[in-house]
Amino acid sequence: MAKSSDLAGLPISPLQRTPLYELYAESKARITPFSGWEMPVQYEGITKEHQAVRQQVGMFDISHMGKFKLKGATVLEQLQYLVPSDLEHLQPGEAQYTVLLNEQAGIIDDLIIYYQGADTAGIQDVMIIANAATTAKDRDWLLSHLDQANLVFEDRSPTQVLLAIQGPEAAPTFQPFVEHDLATVGRFGHFESNVLGKPAFVARTGYTGEDGFEVMLDPGAGIELWRSLLAAGVTPCGLGARDTLRLEAAMALYGQDIDETTTPLEAGLGWLVHLDRNSDFMGRAVLAEQKQFGVARRLVGIRMEGRNIARHGYPILYKQEAIGTVTSGTLSPTLGYAIALAYVPTHLARVDQALEVEIRGKTYPATVTKRPFYKRTM
Structure with missing residues (x-):
């Protein structure tokens, strides 16, 4: 690994900006670096944006994906x-x-x-x-x-805007702008249609635990759609609310909750592993062994006592011994108490298991709880 002195004099890579960057200022967004991009962390406040998505409808610029x-x-x-x-x-x-x-x-x-x-x-x-x-x-x-001789691979990452419209009012709010009956589109359904008269790819997916749509289209059309939704009363939301929303829904964040050191069976994603397939796949032997003999650790939901917040990297303790690490944590705006995700030994992963979290040198009580922490009722 290079030392900081070895890097002296080297140019610093500039952060990238999405086509909607200039619109952030119009909504008075607070900007933060994220994965090499300048992105809005919040507009009028994380809690307000979070509640807009849970109760009405909010929108996110996710063009960096x-x-x-x-x-x-x-x-x-x-x-x-x-x-x-x-x-x-x-x-x-x-x-x-x-x-x-x-x-x-x-x-x-x-x-x-x-x-x-x-x-x-x-x-x-x-x-x-x-x-x-x-x-x-x-x-x-x-x-x-992939066999590139037998397929065409196009990276549209730098050329397309991607917006997420999320919340219980997402469908009726978005419907006037799209030439397709949204009522015919089920969860994870998708289609190509015109949005504001321009070609677009639309999917009924999201990262918030609510109903909603993700819309991919050219930059000019994306800017027009953002402005139209803003005029229709949709709340602009930043990365802060996106994180609290996805954590309440117990959706994993890559780089924190899952990475190349974790398998889907350890991460509670066993429903994605189809070992009954006849065909082979990458990592199948490892997963088959884990399925047969079990995993040593599991990703679990944690509820904190009081308002003490377990943050990423905080140690999880059992009988005063460190046995795991918090991967994500926040104070849930919807539930009113602190929640977290953490890897713990499998024998301690059962619901209602009492644990502790070390926060700035002190330990605080925590309990393993069911995931997701929040689930929409409609």
Whole structure:
């Protein structure tokens, strides 16, 4: 690893900006560096933005995320080897949340694979949305493991805007702007249509635990849609609310809750692992062994006593011995108490297990609880 002195005089890589960057100032956003980007952490306040999504509708600029378009006769077949989930069941307009795995079944990234169907010649059309911090890594991994002679791979990450419209009022609010009946689109459904008269890719997906849509379109159309939604009363939201919302829904954050040192079975993502598949896939032997003999640790939900907040990196203790680490933690705006995710030994991963969290040299009581912490009722 290079020392700081070794880096003296080297140019600092500038942070990237999405096409909506200039609009942040109009809504008085507070900007923060995130995964190599200048992104809004909040506009009028994290709690207000959080509650807007839980109770009404909010919108996020997520244009920093990776966007890959793949076309070829065997795209799904090739992707099948790189993920533990069965992609053969996908019908046109359906999608699969899954994880890219390495040979040790470590998670390279979590992503969504959208199958858009095949043309009359049998050429399959697939869209992949990946995390911002892992876009380059994912692209390199995919290109090194896919047969490029038999597919076309297009990285649309730098050319497309991606907006998330989330909340119980997302559908009726977004409907006037899209030439498609949103009532016909189920969860993880997706389609191509015109939004404000411009071509767009729309999916009923999100990272908040609420109903909502993610919309990909050209920069000019994206700016127009943002302004139109703002005029319609949609609350602009930043990364702060996105983090508290996803944590209440117990959705993993790559780089904190999951990474290449964790397997999907350890991370509570066993529902993505389809060992009954006839075909082989990356890391299958490791996962089959873990399935048979169990895992040594599990990612669990933690509820703190009082208002003490367990932050990322804080030690988890049992009988005064450190046995795990907090991966994510916050004070839940919806629930009114502190919640966290943490890896603990499997024998301590049962619900209602009493533990402690060390916060600035002192220990505070915590309890293993069910996930998700919050689940929408409609």
